[in-house]
Amino acid sequence: MDPSADEQELIRAAVGTVLQDLGIERASLIPILQGVQNRLGYLPSLAMRQVAEALQLPEVEVFGVGTFYNQFRLNPPGKHQIKVCMGTACHMMGGHIILESFERRLSILEGETTPDREYSLERVACVGCCALAPVVVVDDNVEARVSPIRVDGILLTFDIERQQEERQEKREEGREP
Amino acid sequence: MSKLITLIIDDKQVEAKEGERLLWVALDNGIYIPHLCDLRMARRTVASCRLCFVEIEGLPNPVTSCTQTVSEGMVVRTRSPRVDRLLRTGFELLLSNHRLHCAKCAKNKRCELQKIAKERGLKLKLTRLRQLVKEAQIDESPGVFCYDSSKCVLCGRCIWADQEQVKVGAIGFIRRGIGRKVATFEDGLLADSICTQCEACVKICPVGAFYLKEDERKPYKIKKEC
Incomplete structure (x- = not known):
């Protein structure tokens, strides 16, 4: 998934600003990456390359830091963010089965984003409502006692929503001329 | 030139330059200490393999010899039940992922x-x-x-x-x-x-x-x- 020319421009500009604010010290690598993620929502490979070049570090060093910390994400956040809880209670109640269902349904792995950037899938550790295990947080809604059937339901709701929006758009387009 | 000092490793008196790393002093004197991650030429010791433990008289617990610098009159044992146990466990942990x-x-x-x-x-x-x-x-x-x-x-x-x-x-x-x-x-x-x-x-x-x-x-x- 290579970013388009517009996006590349956006990434370059964002990294440029962050570097200007924070300098090019080796010690500010983490703040720089945080700054880039704040602006872009994720760490694109182009941004990591650019940071490495500015700080005169091997690219793989920047990639290593980006993959070491959980706070950094290498894939763009999807329109709908799905967070599957993998805390102790959810794990016991089959959280991994739920994660696998999402992975299968969306054909992506945990930590990835669908190519249309509609969904991103993450695992999180305990969202604080263990009595409702296994829990999934979809955007900001907590889904309780999720089963693989509910996984299909969640995705179906979004599909229907999208189809309705598309129909609406078409209708509006048809009315305009 | 840093000054020469003497220390004792496994009952053997050895000479070394002050500030040298114990692991390499021992190896130079023909005393083997298991080690993987440390390199003589490296500027920074990473001490990640956890295999080069030794006991030093006066210190409560075994220490990694790659991070320990030698000093005058130091008495070192490369084998002890505690050291052997640390090595055995560390070694098996490495093998479990090898x-x-x-x-x-x-x-x-x-x-x-x-x-x-x-x-x-x-x-x-x-x-x-x-x-x-x-x-x-x-x-x-x-x-x-x-x-x-x-x-x-x-x-x-x-x-x-x-x-x-x-x-x-x-x-x-x-x-x-x-x-x-x-x-x-x-x-x-x-x-x-x-x-x-x-x-x-x-x-x-x-x-x-x-x-x-x-x-x-x-x-x-x-x-x-x-």
């Missing part, structure tokens, strides 16, 4: 793990832990060598060679915990990276993770007689 198939390994008989096992009478077998690595993950893309991450012990020697010795910067540590591995930018193939295939990593690898293709033993077929 694909063991010595007979067909390119580094058979030149492997640092085999040497440690021989020196300390340890088995190259898991007794208390479960084997974590199941399958070989081999990057065969470079011309003359391969990288098998299922045999990597994460000592970081190859990264030192790559970044500090030959100053290429193609490989580094990525991810963390159980996912930790030596890889290129975005975990791609070595041939697609900025790797110059200088083989510095192959020369420095203590185990069979980086190995020359010519050293690879073709897996022999077992004929089944019916």
Whole structure:
């Protein structure tokens, strides 16, 4: 998934600003990456390359830091963010089965984003409502006692929503001329 | 010139320069201490392999000899029940994440793990832990060598060679915990990276993770007689 020319421009500009604010010290690598993620929502490979070049570090060093910390994400956040809880209670109640269902349904792995950037899938550790295990947080809604059937339901709701929006758009387009 | 001092390692009196690292003083004097991650030339000691423990008189607990600098009158023991236990556990932890198939390994008989096992009478077998690595993950893309991450012990020697010795910067540590591995930018193939295939990593690898293709033993077929 290579970013388009517009996006590349956006990434370059964002990294440029962050570097200007924070300098090019080796010690500010983490703040720089945080700054880039704040602006872009994720760490694109182009941004990591650019940071490495500015700080005169091997690219793989920047990639290593980006993959070491959980706070950094290498894939763009999807329109709908799905967070599957993998805390102790959810794990016991089959959280991994739920994660696998999402992975299968969306054909992506945990930590990835669908190519249309509609969904991103993450695992999180305990969202604080263990009595409702296994829990999934979809955007900001907590889904309780999720089963693989509910996984299909969640995705179906979004599909229907999208189809309705598309129909609406078409209708509006048809009315305009 | 730093001044010369004397210390005692395993009842043997040895001379060394003040401030030298104990591990290398011992090795220079023919006293073996198991070690994987430390390099004499490295500026920074990583102390990640946790194998080079020794007991020093006056210190409450065993310490890693690669981070310990020598001082006048130091009394060191390289073997003790506590040291042996730390080594045994550390060694088994390393083995649990190391694909063991010595007979067909390119580094058979030149492997640092085999040497440690021989020196300390340890088995190259898991007794208390479960084997974590199941399958070989081999990057065969470079011309003359391969990288098998299922045999990597994460000592970081190859990264030192790559970044500090030959100053290429193609490989580094990525991810963390159980996912930790030596890889290129975005975990791609070595041939697609900025790797110059200088083989510095192959020369420095203590185990069979980086190995020359010519050293690879073709897996022999077992004929089944019916």
